[in-house]
Amino acid sequence: MSFKRNILDLRKRKKEAQQGGGEKAIEKQVAMGKKTARERIKAILDENSFHEYDLFVEHTGRDFDMEKKVLHGDGVIIGTGTMYNQPVAIYAQDFTVAGGSLGLMHARKITKIMDHALKMRVPLIGINDSGGARIQEGVNSLAGYGEIFYRNTNASGVIPQISVILGPCAGGAVYSPALTDFVFVVENISKMFITGPGVIKSVLGEEISMEDLGGAMIHSEITGNAHFFAKSEDECFEQIKKLITFIPWNNAQKALKFPVQEPLSKTSIEEIVPIDPHHPYDIRDIIKAVTDGSDFFEIMEYFARNIVIGFGRIQGNTVGFVANQPMYLAGVLDCDSSDKAARFIRYCDAFNIPIVTLEDMPGYLPGVDQEHAGVIRHGAKLLYAYSEATVPKVTVIIRKAYGGGYIAMNSRHLGADFVFAWPTAEIAVMGPEGAANIVFKKEIEEAENPAEMRKQKIQEYKDKFANPFVAASKGYIDEVIEPAETRARLIHSLEVSSSKVDPRPARKHGIPPF
Amino acid sequence: MEEKNPNYQIFVVNSARYLTLTTTKYEKRKKWQALDPKEVRSIIPGSVIEVFATPGQIMKSGQAILTLDAMKMYTKVEMPFDGVIKSVEVATGDRVPKNTLLVTIE
Numbered sequence: 001m002s003f004k005r006n007i008l009d010l011r012k013r014k015k016e017a018q019q020g021g022g023e024k025a026i027e028k029q030v031a032m033g034k035k036t037a038r039e040r041i042k043a044i045l046d047e048n049s050f051h052e053y054d055l056f057v058e059h060t061g062r063d064f065d066m067e068k069k070v071l072h073g074d075g076v077i078i079g080t081g082t083m084y085n086q087p088v089a090i091y092a093q094d095f096t097v098a099g100g101s102l103g104l105m106h107a108r109k110i111t112k113i114m115d116h117a118l119k120m121r122v123p124l125i126g127i128n129d130s131g132g133a134r135i136q137e138g139v140n141s142l143a144g145y146g147e148i149f150y151r152n153t154n155a156s157g158v159i160p161q162i163s164v165i166l167g168p169c170a171g172g173a174v175y176s177p178a179l180t181d182f183v184f185v186v187e188n189i190s191k192m193f194i195t196g197p198g199v200i201k202s203v204l205g206e207e208i209s210m211e212d213l214g215g216a217m218i219h220s221e222i223t224g225n226a227h228f229f230a231k232s233e234d235e236c237f238e239q240i241k242k243l244i245t246f247i248p249w250n251n252a253q254k255a256l257k258f259p260v261q262e263p264l265s266k267t268s269i270e271e272i273v274p275i276d277p278h279h280p281y282d283i284r285d286i287i288k289a290v291t292d293g294s295d296f297f298e299i300m301e302y303f304a305r306n307i308v309i310g311f312g313r314i315q316g317n318t319v320g321f322v323a324n325q326p327m328y329l330a331g332v333l334d335c336d337s338s339d340k341a342a343r344f345i346r347y348c349d350a351f352n353i354p355i356v357t358l359e360d361m362p363g364y365l366p367g368v369d370q371e372h373a374g375v376i377r378h379g380a381k382l383l384y385a386y387s388e389a390t391v392p393k394v395t396v397i398i399r400k401a402y403g404g405g406y407i408a409m410n411s412r413h414l415g416a417d418f419v420f421a422w423p424t425a426e427i428a429v430m431g432p433e434g435a436a437n438i439v440f441k442k443e444i445e446e447a448e449n450p451a452e453m454r455k456q457k458i459q460e461y462k463d464k465f466a467n468p469f470v471a472a473s474k475g476y477i478d479e480v481i482e483p484a485e486t487r488a489r490l491i492h493s494l495e496v497s498s499s500k501v502d503p504r505p506a507r508k509h510g511i512p513p514f
Numbered sequence: 515m516e517e518k519n520p521n522y523q524i525f526v527v528n529s530a531r532y533l534t535l536t537t538t539k540y541e542k543r544k545k546w547q548a549l550d551p552k553e554v555r556s557i558i559p560g561s562v563i564e565v566f567a568t569p570g571q572i573m574k575s576g577q578a579i580l581t582l583d584a585m586k587m588y589t590k591v592e593m594p595f596d597g598v599i600k601s602v603e604v605a606t607g608d609r610v611p612k613n614t615l616l617v618t619i620e
Contacts, residue, residue, distance in 0.1 A: 021567075116561070125605070174601075203559060203560070203609065204609055204611045205609040206611060221537075239521075278530065278532050278533060279533050280520075280532070280533050280534050281524060305535075306537070307561065326534065326535060327535055328534060328536070328537055329525060329534055329535075329536060330525045330527055330534040331534075332527055336539070362529050363527050363530065363531060365527070366528075368546035369543045369546060372546070402528070403528075423543050429530050430528055431529070431530045432530075433529035434528035434530065437529055
């Protein structure tokens with residue numbers, strides 16, 4: 001009898017709390033083209049799998065009349081559920097409740113689910129949609145952010161951490177996503193910045209729109225803060241669901257194995273690459289020619305396009321690809337591309353994902369801007385990441401492998417397990433044009449026809465050094481292969497490396513150049 | 515995603531000429547220019563609180579040219595060497611972004 005009353009009371013309370021900021025606020029949210037926090041969680045997780053905790057948590061603000069305000073769930077929803085029947089932890093900030101502002105209890109809820117995720121070794125998905133710190137709660141808000149960052153850092157490399165930016169994410173709040181593995185953004189919805197357009201205008205008089213300052217494309221293309229760009233929330237959720245199929249649930253596991261598929265590409269692999277090393281092509285076509293079902297899931301597609309990173313599968317197993325992209329900036333290494341690849345390599349290494357490197361790269365991008373931007377420091381990240389990684393590492397040199405870039409792109413010398421080269425590979429201390437200018441400087445200058453002599457000397461250098469056989473003669477590459485053999489060699493070398501053990505000296509941690 | 519006929523450009527790396535596309539960020543990069551020591555520029559954005567220098571004034575190295583309120587701190591901008599002020603480009607109350615020309619020295 002009395003039981004029924006209690007249950008009805010519970011249902012009433014739940015319903016009220018689940019209203020979040022109420023109808024009007026929800027209408028506003030929808031008018032901005034955004035889904036509600038609950039809808040978002042539902043869209044990402046398996047149907048009916050979500051279990052919510054801390055629904056009845058209330059804020060503790062006691063200043064500025066806050067004690068009179070009810071903020072349902074304190075503006076954030078936390079819980080667990082499943083994706084592909086595997087458990088995940090999730091939180092979503094609810095913009096309809098006080099603009100999703102972060103107060104002490106809001107942060108406590110987030111840190112609670114973070115602690116669960118880490119203890120249970122399950123992925124954590126965080127949906128950010130918040131106006132920022134709840135100013136009325138003062139330093140408690142700051143404490144909350146700090147406690148989130150601390151947990152992001154502790155969980156880094158142990159469980160996958162995914163941040164989804166579906167609204168504003170400003171000030172200190174941006175640093176939680178920045179500490180996580182993958183950041184998803186949506187056009188016209190995601191906004192990330194430290195200081196907003198208002199402050200910039202009042203201090204500097206510079207006028208800029210939110211979208212131009214910290215919109216989805218800015219972070220995808222210019223800053224490199226975002227890893228996945230989508231045009232709609234639904235597209236974004238599909239990307240998350242796809243990403244999660246490629247990665248293991250924690251660092252003690254391997255990614256799920258999928259049924260083996262042959263690549264679908266119709267053209268033969270050697271037809272993709274122009275024989276003239278000065279002509280471009282899309283390296284992703286080579287990746288698709290070797291992956292199961294020609295499926296390649298690119299990460300950071302718009303940032304530092306001169307290097308391509310992403311996941312594919314070979315014989316059903318996830319592989320991380322790092323590949324120079326001759327189609328953009330001739331595939332050079334520079335600050336951004338080194339940074340982009342280095343972080344991805346460390347991700348793969350932390351989560352037991354073998355790395356396949358495809359190399360076709362003329363060297364480092366020359367320029368004052370690069371030198372002053374710290375290409376030495378950023379470039380060193382790439383050397384560090386490859387050298388540090390103990391997962392299976394396989395390299396295929398397709399065409400150009402010159403100078404420092406040859407060393408950096410997972411060469412034998414940095415610990416590559418297998419290095420293959422196509423017969424078109426040019427492995428040399430520098431490109432023929434540059435080398436001829438130096439080695440034959442005198443002959444060229446003193447020749448009756450310097451241009452003709454230069455041409456001749458370039459050819460001479462080309463014939464002698466611009467090939468894979470000099471490196472092969474030293475054992476720096478293991479095998480010169482026919483392009484059509486690439487997939488078979490990758491399959492075999494990854495199979496051989498599947499129980500790889502490569503111990504490193506004991507230490508607290510290294511000091512990578514970041 | 516990619517255009518059918520990309521507009522490849524010539525891109526020189528170590529004397530070799532490559533056909534390739536460029537990126538927005540690459541196009542937007544700033545060309546480096548040597549600093550002119552006779553131009554004093556703001557090294558931090560802020561507002562001009564007070565201007566001490568006037569055109570034609572002889573000033574000693576280390577003397578305050580103006581005060582800038584930047585990031586809640588009053589910062590004195592000083593003469594880099596002894597010289598004569600040629601022009602003052604800002605006035606009290608001006609908000610100046612980073613790298614704004616403040617004064618020129620003859």
